[in-house]
Amino acid sequence: MSPGPLQKVALVALNSSGYRSLALGYVRAYAQADPRLAGKTGFMTLDLDVTVDPWWVAYRVAALSPDVVGFSITCWNARAVYDACRLVRQVLPDAYIVVGGPEVSPIAEEVLEAQPAIDAVVRGEGEETFAELLSTLLRGRSPWRVEGVTARREGEVVSAPDRALIGALDSIPSPYISGALEPVEGTAYIETYRGCPHRCGYCFEGKGFGRIRSFSRERVEAEIAFLAQTVGLRSFTFIDPVFNLTPDRLEWLSGAMEPFARRGVRLHTIEVDIERIGPEEAILLRKAGVASVETGPQTTGERALEVCRRGFDRERFVAGVAALKDAGISVECDLIVGLPGDTPADVLEGMRFVAELDPGKLQMSTLHVLPGTDLWTRADEIGLVYDPSPPHEVVSTAGIAFADLRRLEVMGNALMDHYRARR
Amino acid sequence: MLAFRQVPMAAGAEATCQRCAAPEAHAVTDAAGMDSRLGEALPVEADAGLFFTDTGSLDLDGLVRLAGEAARSGASRIALRTSGRPVRDIQAAHALLQGGVRVLEVVFLGPGPEQHDALAGAPGGFDAAADAIAFVSEAAAALGVRVALRGRIPVCRHNLHDAPATVTRLAELGVSSMVLACDPELDVRRSAEWVAAACDTGTVNRVWVAVSGMPEPALGDKGLHAVDVVSFVEALS
Numbered sequence: 003m004s005p006g007p008l009q010k011v012a013l014v015a016l017n018s019s020g021y022r023s024l025a026l027g028y029v030r031a032y033a034q035a036d037p038r039l040a041g042k043t044g045f046m047t048l049d050l051d052v053t054v055d056p057w058w059v060a061y062r063v064a065a066l067s068p069d070v071v072g073f074s075i076t077c078w079n080a081r082a083v084y085d086a087c088r089l090v091r092q093v094l095p096d097a098y099i100v101v102g103g104p105e106v107s108p109i110a111e112e113v114l115e116a117q118p119a120i121d122a123v124v125r126g127e128g129e130e131t132f133a134e135l136l137s138t139l140l141r142g143r144s145p146w147r148v149e150g151v152t153a154r155r156e157g158e159v160v161s162a163p164d165r166a167l168i169g170a171l172d173s174i175p176s177p178y179i180s181g182a183l184e185p186v187e188g189t190a191y192i193e194t195y196r197g198c199p200h201r202c203g204y205c206f207e208g209k210g211f212g213r214i215r216s217f218s219r220e221r222v223e224a225e226i227a228f229l230a231q232t233v234g235l236r237s238f239t240f241i242d243p244v245f246n247l248t249p250d251r252l253e254w255l256s257g258a259m260e261p262f263a264r265r266g267v268r269l270h271t272i273e274v275d276i277e278r279i280g281p282e283e284a285i286l287l288r289k290a291g292v293a294s295v296e297t298g299p300q301t302t303g304e305r306a307l308e309v310c311r312r313g314f315d316r317e318r319f320v321a322g323v324a325a326l327k328d329a330g331i332s333v334e335c336d337l338i339v340g341l342p343g344d345t346p347a348d349v350l351e352g353m354r355f356v357a358e359l360d361p362g363k364l365q366m367s368t369l370h371v372l373p374g375t376d377l378w379t380r381a382d383e384i385g386l387v388y389d390p391s392p393p394h395e396v397v398s399t400a401g402i403a404f405a406d407l408r409r410l411e412v413m414g415n416a417l418m419d420h421y422r423a424r425r
Numbered sequence: 426m427l428a429f430r431q432v433p434m435a436a437g438a439e440a441t442c443q444r445c446a447a448p449e450a451h452a453v454t455d456a457a458g459m460d461s462r463l464g465e466a467l468p469v470e471a472d473a474g475l476f477f478t479d480t481g482s483l484d485l486d487g488l489v490r491l492a493g494e495a496a497r498s499g500a501s502r503i504a505l506r507t508s509g510r511p512v513r514d515i516q517a518a519h520a521l522l523q524g525g526v527r528v529l530e531v532v533f534l535g536p537g538p539e540q541h542d543a544l545a546g547a548p549g550g551f552d553a554a555a556d557a558i559a560f561v562s563e564a565a566a567a568l569g570v571r572v573a574l575r576g577r578i579p580v581c582r583h584n585l586h587d588a589p590a591t592v593t594r595l596a597e598l599g600v601s602s603m604v605l606a607c608d609p610e611l612d613v614r615r616s617a618e619w620v621a622a623a624c625d626t627g628t629v630n631r632v633w634v635a636v637s638g639m640p641e642p643a644l645g646d647k648g649l650h651a652v653d654v655v656s657f658v659e660a661l662s
Contacts, residue, residue: 357427406649408628409647412631412633413649419601419602420601423571424502424571425501
């Protein structure tokens, strides 16, 4: 790549319908503020639907004539992104194609081996790494030397050392305040911290981050206040893995959101540790404008809970659901079919347990063995067979055969369909 | 799993194989009879589910009335088993849904008119059943309500071999679950493989097929199909 006077960067996300990529918003906001790129790099973001034809994705990208194309990849859009990359490469042979995200970070070298259209993978937290990669490309230096990057060097795939996590999250500009992202359909995303207090074996929520790092309260409040002024804003989606992380934070967030809740702004489908919710916590959530929460149990099978390193206190779970329902908050209970350690009988027991709780919504999904997770690392050891291609759906486990897994999926879909059918 | 209180209306089966059994006498065909049955079934606890069965001779007004009474008593899930004949047009489907029905279970004896109508002993039954599903589906979309569409296939020796094809037809019609209600008189050794094939047909078409009336061991490695997403926790006699 030999950029002209202005390095043009196209950031592309293929999202589920109605969503926008917060990740690309962060990456763009950080790079836009980088003094090394100021006045030398221009950015465009293409937030497209994952169902968009890859030829049309390539068409839209080509229309921007970018020097660098960055894609955000999850297990859900990986196949579509790879298709688009292949076509973009054909149309723009000189463009530098970079991908990042949870799907590719843990398997960066394999991705480059399998996807010749892609030039580099940004591993881990993307903001600093992507900005430095752009700066490196701008100066005509070797991208494979950039910490956190896996790239090609004379036909070889080379990984630079990992990059340290960003110490002060406030150094990342707000994507909204910086103009890199706008609320869509009356909804804005809020992230107050990164990392997760839990270590569930199937989840990549913590993204390998060893500790929890928070944005400052002042920063979060400023972002909320800014967004609340947006015409038509009706709801916030908190992407924090656990909204009620600590009692102190719950009280703070409840107070911070209350003025907006009074104006009718609602929080939908926040994730909570329901076993730490009683009547008082439920009231705080209500004050914050929480309309619905999402929670487990994922499974009630003791062996699966053990294998997945996940806790479950049946009585406290039931009490948490009751407290939230009493407060007028809808609860979505999630179950995962195909967790190692579960038998078909365990899955059925989980369905019965959740159905008897009479939550607002019952959600069943099939296990996806995501790169970088504990289950992905230990798959052979625990007899977990999964599709190596994204989205990495489980094929069979030591406790549930292939055919029974498919039956449980179909039964689960029927249960959800019937569960929703109520007045 | 999803618990319903079954309320048999004693108004006759929705569709049965006339080669197996003679037409039955209907205990309830009038308003007074319905009131009596409803009096036994209602009121229900809040958020309870009610499943009206044995509604064969009830017309649309009767069905709408059942649903309305159930809704007024607080039932959150109201299910109805029907031959489909009362749901003769989109207006009828609207009336049922506006009355509160959210689960519709339609009875099929075969994969098409030729088989179904021959066994039911009357013409037009299959088309009425298929149309009912289509009308309710269309009405639900128009009204913005969630409904679950189910099929019920009474399986006897006269339609056993059609069970897989009937499952395919119901999947095409858009149900999300169905139950194969096996005649207890069926020879398990001869029928198990057909029932198993019907179950597999459902799985590959992404529709859940539950089996009743057949011992679970007879299902072999398909024992999961003994589980239905709907369960009757209590039934009026």
